[in-house]
Amino acid sequence: MKNLSEIRSLLKDFIASEEFPYKPYGKCISVVVLRTTQSEAIFRTDGELNKEIVSAGVKDSSPITRVIITKRKITASERRTGREFGRLKGFISESCSINKEMCGDCVDCLTYGFAGAEKGETSSGALKSRVITENSYSILEASKISDIKTFNATTEMGMMYDVEEEKESKRQRQSINSDEYVKPQSHFVDIETFKDLRFPEFLYAIGNIMRTTRYGATTTRIGKVKNKILAMVFSEGEIFSSLELVQNVWDMLESKEHPLDTQTVENTVLKATNQLVKSLPFSTRILTGEELKDVISGISEAYKSPEEELIPLISDLSSWRKN
Numbered sequence: 001m002k003n004l005s006e007i008r009s010l011l012k013d014f015i016a017s018e019e020f021p022y023k024p025y026g027k028c029i030s031v032v033v034l035r036t037t038q039s040e041a042i043f044r045t046d047g048e049l050n051k052e053i054v055s056a057g058v059k060d061s062s063p064i065t066r067v068i069i070t071k072r073k074i075t076a077s078e079r080r081t082g083r084e085f086g087r088l089k090g091f092i093s094e095s096c097s098i099n100k101e102m103c104g105d106c107v108d109c110l111t112y113g114f115a116g117a118e119k120g121e122t123s124s125g126a127l128k129s130r131v132i133t134e135n136s137y138s139i140l141e142a143s144k145i146s147d148i149k150t151f152n153a154t155t156e157m158g159m160m161y162d163v164e165e166e167k168e169s170k171r172q173r174q175s176i177n178s179d180e181y182v183k184p185q186s187h188f189v190d191i192e193t194f195k196d197l198r199f200p201e202f203l204y205a206i207g208n209i210m211r212t213t214r215y216g217a218t219t220t221r222i223g224k225v226k227n228k229i230l231a232m233v234f235s236e237g238e239i240f241s242s243l244e245l246v247q248n249v250w251d252m253l254e255s256k257e258h259p260l261d262t263q264t265v266e267n268t269v270l271k272a273t274n275q276l277v278k279s280l281p282f283s284t285r286i287l288t289g290e291e292l293k294d295v296i297s298g299i300s301e302a303y304k305s306p307e308e309e310l311i312p313l314i315s316d317l318s319s320w321r322k323n
C-alpha cells in the first residue's frame with residue numbers, strides 16, 4: 001500500500017501544481033471504471049431507460065441498442081456522494097447548494113465547476129469542470145439485460161426528496177407504475193478523465209467514484225451499483241472514448257449472454273485498454289494490477305481516517321479568485 005505522499009509523487013507529472021490552473025495544460029489521468037449492477041436498477045430520464053443505438057463492436061459493426069448511464073447522472077451521483085461527505089465533515093458549507101447558490105471555493109465547486117448566477121443577480125463567477133465524464137455503456141445489448149416490472153411507487157420510490165437531484169427526476173411518481181429496469185450483474189464501462197486536477201482534487205474525485213453505490217434517481221431505493229477502477233492511464237492528452245473501449249471489449253468477448261462472468265469482463269476490459277493505449281499518438285503510462293491496487297488501497301485508507309491527512313488537504317485549496 002502506498003501512502004498519500006508516495007501517491008502524490010507517482011502522479012506528479014500528471015497533476016497540476018498547488019496554484020489554481022488558470023490555463024489548461026492537458027495533464028490527464030483517465031480512470032477506466034467497470035460498473036456492475038448489484039440489484040435491479042433504473043437509469044431513466046423520462047420513465048424509460050436511457051438507450052442508444054451504436055455498432056456492437058469495431059470488427060462487428062452490426063447495430064445494437066445499449067443501455068446507458070448518462071454522464072449527467074454519473075456526475076450528479078458522484079458529486080452528491082462527495083458533497084454529503086463534505087457537509088458531514090464540515091469542508092463544504094451549508095450555504096453551498098447545487099440548486100441555489102454555489103460557493104465557488106470548496107473542493108467540490110473547484111473540481112467539478114459551478115455555474116454563475118442568473119442574469120441580473122450578482123455573479124460570483126463560473127468555473128468549468130475538470131472532471132470529464134462520458135456516458136457509460138452496457139456491454140451487452142438492452143434486450144439481454146433489461147426487463148419490465150411493476151414497482152409500487154409509494155413504497156419503492158419512497159418519499160425521499162433531494163434538492164440536489166437533477167431537475168428532470170424531480171417529478172415524483174405517485175402511483176403504481178411499470179418500469180423498465182436493468183437486471184443485476186449487468187456490466188457498464190466508461191472512462192472519467194481528470195484534467196489538470198490538483199492532488200487534493202484528484203483525491204476527492206477518485207474517492208467519489210470509489211464511494212458511490214447508487215446511480216438511480218434519489219427518489220428510488222433501487223439501483224445499487226459496484227464501481228471498480230480497473231486502470232488509470234496517465235497522458236498528456238485525452239485518450240480514447242468509452243464507446244471505443246466498450247466496442248473493443250465486445251469484439252474480444254466469447255460469450256455474449258447475460259449474466260457475464262465479472263472476472264472475465266475485468267480481464268477483457270484490461271486487455272482492450274492496453275491495446276487501445278498502444279495506438280495513442282502520445283506517450284502514456286498505464287497503472288494496473290498490483291501497482292494500481294497499492295494506490296487504491298492507499299486512498300481507501302486515507303478515507304477511513306480522513307481527519308488525519310485527507311480533510312486538511314482538501315480544505316486547504318488555494319482559490320481561483322485573484323485578489
Ligand SMILES: [Zn+2]
Nearest residue numbers: 096103106109
Ligand atoms: Zn462550493
